Structure formats: C-alpha cells, structure tokens
Amino acid sequence: MKMTFKRSNSDLARMDGKKFSLDRVMTILCFVIMTTVVILPVVMIIYNTFWDGTKLDLEMFARVILREENLEAMKNTVIIAIFATLFATVVGVFFAWLLGRSDIPMKGLMRWLFSIPFMIPPFLAAMAWDMMFSGRGGYINRLLMSVFNLRDAPFNINTVAGIIVIEVIYYFPFVYMQVVSALERMDPTLEESARISGAKQWYVIRKITLPLTIPAISSGTLLVLITSLSNYGIPSMLGYSKNIFTLPTMIVERVNRAGGDFQGIREATALSVVLVIVVSIALFIQRKLLKAGRYDIIKGKSMRPAMIKLRAAKYPLLVFSIIFLVLVVLTPLVIILLVSFLRAYGLPFAWENFSFVNYRKILVGNIAVTDSIKNSLFLGFSSGLICLFLGVMLSYVIYKVKPKGSGALETLAVLPYSLPGTVMAIGCILAWSGAVFGITLYNTIWIIMVAYIARYLSYTLKSCSASLQQVHLSLEEASRSCGATHMESLMDITLPLIKPAMVSSFFLVFLPAMRELTTSVLLYGPNSRTLGVQIQQLRVNGYMTQAAALSVVTIAIIMICNGVVKAITKDRKGV
Numbered sequence: 001m002k003m004t005f006k007r008s009n010s011d012l013a014r015m016d017g018k019k020f021s022l023d024r025v026m027t028i029l030c031f032v033i034m035t036t037v038v039i040l041p042v043v044m045i046i047y048n049t050f051w052d053g054t055k056l057d058l059e060m061f062a063r064v065i066l067r068e069e070n071l072e073a074m075k076n077t078v079i080i081a082i083f084a085t086l087f088a089t090v091v092g093v094f095f096a097w098l099l100g101r102s103d104i105p106m107k108g109l110m111r112w113l114f115s116i117p118f119m120i121p122p123f124l125a126a127m128a129w130d131m132m133f134s135g136r137g138g139y140i141n142r143l144l145m146s147v148f149n150l151r152d153a154p155f156n157i158n159t160v161a162g163i164i165v166i167e168v169i170y171y172f173p174f175v176y177m178q179v180v181s182a183l184e185r186m187d188p189t190l191e192e193s194a195r196i197s198g199a200k201q202w203y204v205i206r207k208i209t210l211p212l213t214i215p216a217i218s219s220g221t222l223l224v225l226i227t228s229l230s231n232y233g234i235p236s237m238l239g240y241s242k243n244i245f246t247l248p249t250m251i252v253e254r255v256n257r258a259g260g261d262f263q264g265i266r267e268a269t270a271l272s273v274v275l276v277i278v279v280s281i282a283l284f285i286q287r288k289l290l291k292a293g294r295y296d297i298i299k300g301k302s303m304r305p306a307m308i309k310l311r312a313a314k315y316p317l318l319v320f321s322i323i324f325l326v327l328v329v330l331t332p333l334v335i336i337l338l339v340s341f342l343r344a345y346g347l348p349f350a351w352e353n354f355s356f357v358n359y360r361k362i363l364v365g366n367i368a369v370t371d372s373i374k375n376s377l378f379l380g381f382s383s384g385l386i387c388l389f390l391g392v393m394l395s396y397v398i399y400k401v402k403p404k405g406s407g408a409l410e411t412l413a414v415l416p417y418s419l420p421g422t423v424m425a426i427g428c429i430l431a432w433s434g435a436v437f438g439i440t441l442y443n444t445i446w447i448i449m450v451a452y453i454a455r456y457l458s459y460t461l462k463s464c465s466a467s468l469q470q471v472h473l474s475l476e477e478a479s480r481s482c483g484a485t486h487m488e489s490l491m492d493i494t495l496p497l498i499k500p501a502m503v504s505s506f507f508l509v510f511l512p513a514m515r516e517l518t519t520s521v522l523l524y525g526p527n528s529r530t531l532g533v534q535i536q537q538l539r540v541n542g543y544m545t546q547a548a549a550l551s552v553v554t555i556a557i558i559m560i561c562n563g564v565v566k567a568i569t570k571d572r573k574g575v
Contacts, residue, residue: 022487023401030397031405033390034412037454041427042415048430049269064270073250074274076160080235080246081228081278084167088224091168092175093217095321097205099176100183103307104318113325114173119558120333121515121532122170123233124551127539128332129166130237131339131548133157137346139335158242163235167228169328174227175220182216183209225282229275230420232518236536247275248518251422255429255522265429272423279418333555340552345544358549369550371527372534373557375445376514379530383452384510390453391460391505392495395468398461410461417458421518424451428523443525451519456512460505467501468494507561514558 049061064070095114099107117125132140133155141153148154156162186209194204210217232248239245245253251271258264310317339345341354362369394413398406416424428451432441441447495502517532524533531554538547 022490023397026393027397027401027403030390030394030409034409037450037457038412038416041424041431041454042419044430045269045272045423045427048266049273052266060266061270061273064267065274069245070250070271073245073247073271076235076239076244077229077246077248077275077278080160080163080167081225083164084171084228085221085225087164087168088172089175089217089221092172092220092224093179093210093213095172096176096179096183097209098317098321100180101209101308102310102314102317104310104314104321106318106322110321110325113329114176116329116333117170117173119511119562120170120555121233121517121558122166122231123237123517123532124336124515124535124555125170125332126166126234126237127535127547127551128336129157129162131335131544132332133162134241139349158238158244160239160244163238163244166234166238167224167231170234171224171227174223175217178216178220178223179213182213186212222282226279226418229279229282230422230518232422232521233532237539247271247278248420248422251275251426252521255426265426269426269430272420272426275420276423279420283418336548336551336555339545340548342545358545359553362546362550362553368529369534372529372531372550373553375528376531379445379449379452380510380513383449383456383513384506386449386453387457387460387509388464388502388506390457391464392468392498392502394457394461395465396490396494399465399468413461414458416454419455421451421455421516422522424455425519425522428454442523443528445525445528448520448523448528448530451523452509452513452516455519456509459508459512463501463505463508464498467498507564511558511561514561515554 051057052060095110098104099110130138132138133153135141135156135158136145136153138153138155138157141155144150144154145152157166194208199207230248231246232252235244235246235249236252239249251268254264254268254271258268338349340358341356342349343353343355343357347353394409397403398410428447429442432439432447432450434440434442441450515532516530517536520530520533521536524530529537531550535547535550535554538544538550
C-alpha cells in the first residue's frame with residue numbers, strides 16, 4: 001500500500017531549523033496590520049456612535065437619524081441608488097448582449113469607448129455635465145434657448161433625476177463588463193437545443209440566456225448599488241447648489257459644520273452607521289438571490305455561442321450605440337477641454353476667447369495646485385507600493401501558510417472595499433486623532449495614506465492571490481531540497497513567477513488613488529490637498545476655468561498611467 005504525505009508550506013519553513021519561522025513572522029504581522037488599519041477604525045465608529053465615554057447613549061443616534069434633513073438625505077440616497085442601479089443594469093445588459101452575442105459591426109471601437117468611463121473620475125464627469133445643463137448657465141441649455149427662442153432652460157441637471165442620469169451613464173459599464181464576460185463563456189448547448197426545438201429568439205433570451213447570467217448581472221448590479229450608495233463626487237457636484245443631499249454628502253457637510261467639535265463628528269458617525277446598514281442589506285439581498293438556484297454556464301465545451309444575426313436592425317442599432325457612447329462619453333470630455341481654454345467661464349466658444357492662461361495659472365507659480373499634484377502622485381505611488389507589499393504578504397499567508405483564522409484575515413482585508421469611503425474616513429479621524437495611541441495624523445497626508453491602504457488593499461490581495469494559487473508548492477520544495485532557505489525560495493522562485501500580477505496590482509491602487517475624492521475630502525489638511533480636493537475647491541470658489549484645466553491635467557495623467565499599465569502587462573501572463 002502506497003502512502004503519500006501532503007507537505008504544507010509551514011513544513012517548508014521549518015526546514016530552516018528555526019522555531020520562529022518567516023511564515024510565523026508574516027502571519028503575526030498580517031494580523032497586527034489588519035487590526036490597526038481595519039478593525040480599529042470600524043470599532044471607533046461603532047463605539048462613538050453608541051457610547052458617550054463609558055455610558056451607553058442611544059439617544060444621540062435616534063436624534064440624528066430622526067432629524068428632518070437627515071431623513072431627506074436618506075430618502076435621496078435610497079431613491080438615487082435604486083433607480084440608478086435599475087437603469088444601469090438595463091443599459092449594461094443591453095450593451096453586453098449587443099457586443100457579446102450579436103453580429104453588430106465595429107465592436108472594437110465600442111469596447112474602447114466603454115473603457116473610458118473607468119479612467120475618468122465620476123466627479124469630473126459630473127462637473128462637465130453641470131457645465132452643459134446647469135439651468136440657464138449651461139452651455140447646451142444656452143444654445144437650445146438661443147436656437148429655439150426659449151425663455152426657460154429646457155434641462156436642469158441639478159436635480160435628483162439629474163444625479164440618477166449621470167450615475168447611470170458612468171456606472172452601467174460595471175454591469176456590462178460582468179455580463180459580457182459571462183455571455184462569451186456560456187455553454188451554447190441549451191440555447192441551441194431550444195432553437196432546434198422551434199423556440200423564438202426572444203423566448204431563448206428571456207427563458208435561457210438571461211436566467212443563466214443572473215450571477216454576473218447580480219455582481220454588476222451590486223457594484224453599481226454599493227458605488228451609488230457610497231458615492232460623494234456626483235451628488236456633491238450636482239446637488240450642493242440646490243441643497244440636495246445624500247448620506248455621503250451629508251456626512252461631509254456635518255463634519256464641516258462641526259468645525260472640529262467632537263459632538264458634530266459623533267453625529268457624522270451615526271450617519272455612517274446608517275450607510276453601512278444600507279450597504280449590508282444590499283449585500284445580504286444579493287447573497288440570498290444567488291442561493292436561490294444553480295447557474296452552471298461554463299462547461300467543458302470548445303464550442304462558442306453562436307452570434308445572433310440582427311439583419312435589418314444591425315445598422316440602426318450600430319448608429320444608436322455609437323451616438324449614445326459619443327454623447328455620454330466623449331462630449332463631456334470635449335466640454336471640459338473647451339472650458340479649460342476659455343479666458344472666463346460663460347464666454348462663448350469662440351476662437352478669440354481661447355487662451356492658455358488657465359494652464360499657466362495652475363501650473364506656474366500656483367503652490368496649492370502644484371502641491372496637490374505632488375500629493376496625489378506621492379499618495380498614489382506610496383499607497384500602491386505599500387498595498388502591493390501587504391497584498392503579496394497577505395495572499396501568501398492566507399493561501400500558502402493557511403494559519404488558523406486565515407478566513408477572518410481575508411474577510412478583514414476585503415471589508416473596507418464594501419464600506420463607503422466616507423465611513424472609512426470617519427473611522428480614521430476617530431482612530432488617528434490622538435484618542436487611542438496618542439498618535440495624531442489628522443490634517444496630515446499620512447492619515448489619507450492610511451485610509452487609502454485600508455480601502456485599496458483588497459485590490460492587490462485579489463490580484464496577487466489569483467496568481468499565487470497557480471504557483472505549485474513543488475517548485476519551492478525543489479529549491480529547498482537544493483539547499484535554498486525559505487527566504488531565498490520566496491525571492492528567487494515565488495515572487496518572480498507572480499511578477500506580472502504584482503505590476504498590475506500596483507496600478508490597480510495607483511489609478512484609483514490618483515482620482516479619489518470621497519475619502520480625501522474628509523481627511524485633507526492645509527498642506528495635504530489631493531487633485532480631487534483641489535479641483536473641487538477651485539470650482540466651489542468660482543474658478544471654473546481653472547478647475548477645468550486642472551481636470552484636463554488629471555485626466556491626462558490617468559490616461560498616461562493607464563497606457564503604461566497596458567504596455568507593461570501586454571503579452572505578459574502569470575503562471
């Protein structure tokens with residue numbers, strides 16, 4: 001009888017003959033870091049919401065929740081999230097089916113257009129739409145009023161409906177990306193069987209295709225829902241001028257009103273708890289939906305799904321798709337670019353009104369702007385590198401070392417991703433303002449970095465863990481049998497094999513950090529403004545053309561970095 005013994009990675013570590021092994025050091029370090037950057041802020045939020053010192057205080061929570069302005073903010077948050085999610089799902093599924101299963105031409109162009117919303121910060125897009133349709137001051141509204149001799153502006157983007165429309169435009173790609181991938185990998189057997197049996201195309205789509213893609217639709221829908229519930233940028237850009245608040249914008253407003261008063265911050269924590277509850281309910285509903293059935297769509301078949309012929313509808317749908325994508329994706333970019341060259345906001349788009357004065361004002365001698373660019377680049381690179389290091393270490397501990405509590409460790413790493421940015425910011429304020437360890441980071445760039453690390457660590461964890469799980473333990477065993485130490489095996493075998501995933505995971509943190517606003521708007525100090533905060537401040541202070549110019553610079557930096565990512569990772573595959 002042949003017996004085989006499965007060797008764990010911890011066994012490999014003990015081959016060095018050291019009682020306190022490298023694996024144990026990394027495991028302890030991971031738990032300490034997760035406790036510090038994740039558990040501590042969350043505990044501080046809960047504690048300060050329901051306790052006043054050592055006394056249980058539910059009265060404050062009830063008082064804050066029942067305040068009229070807060071109830072209105074909750075209502076707006078739920079309405080916007082529900083309708084934005086519903087319409088984004090419909091639009092995303094439609095385009096996913098169109099590009100994934102139909103014979104519509106120019107798919108490459110449309111896929112490229114779909115990638116643009118991922119690179120543009122939503123709050124910049126909202127600012128562009130505000131420039132076009134903000135009452136009588138919007139450029140397109142003014143054009144329509146002039147052409148058709150209208151007394152009132154035909155559109156007003158500064159409404160709850162306007163916020164919903166903009167969120168649909170910039171969030172539907174979440175659904176599209178999930179569903180189009182599922183459609184392209186789907187086993188075509190069931191669909192083909194239904195067609196052979198005489199089923200009409202609409203029946204096949206409604207009864208077979210869509211039900212089988214429920215997990216993908218659900219995943220994309222959940223991303224839209226959570227993003228909408230927690231988003232600060234779009235509601236702030238479009239709602240502040242009309243006193244339209246959501247929970248994230250009300251949390252920021254409450255902190256600003258407090259002016260450093262701790263009681264005001266406690267009230268913001270109460271609103272944060274409500275936001276977490278709403279997000280948790282959304283996550284719970286998604287899990288229940290997915291447990292309701294089985295969705296086996298990928299089988300061991302080499303056959304790809306047949307492309308559905310659109311026939312007479314092909315070119316009308318093509319024209320509609322191109323017009324839709326150009327209007328909602330490219331037009332806002334063009335507007336921001338044009339405004340950035342205007343001598344003053346409100347002047348007509350005429351050659352004599354264009355100049356480079358705004359770019360000179362923001363790039364030459366403007367300390368606040370240059371500091372914001374430096375801060376964003378520093379935060380992007382630093383948080384990217386730290387998250388990369390921690391993500392590799394966490395994934396190694398969770399999936400290779402597998403200590404007791406590895407599941408809890410993974411949950412802690414992913415938890416901040418599901419928490420709104422404003423909530424993590426409030427937690428960081430409470431944890432790092434000297435109340436716990438006597439360490440005061442508030443109003444410094446370091447508290448923003450801590451918040452970024454907590455929020456984006458899950459990106460590097462998921463990216464690196466997927467590649468690390470493909471590295472077989474036998475490779476390390478072979479190196480150890482040749483006399484290599486545990487550290488040498490890691491440095492010479494494991495890490496080089498997951499290098500492509502490490503590179504991509506760095507940029508998964510760097511790019512969002514460069515365009516972030518929701519978290520940093522609560523944490524910045526006089527010398528730690530980020531690009532997003534500086535753009536918002538310029539806009540609030542009435543410097544619209546300079547805000548547009550800085551937006552163009554920001555978008556250019558993001559696109560250049562995105563191009564670098566593609567160039568580095570092109571034709572490079574993990575193990």
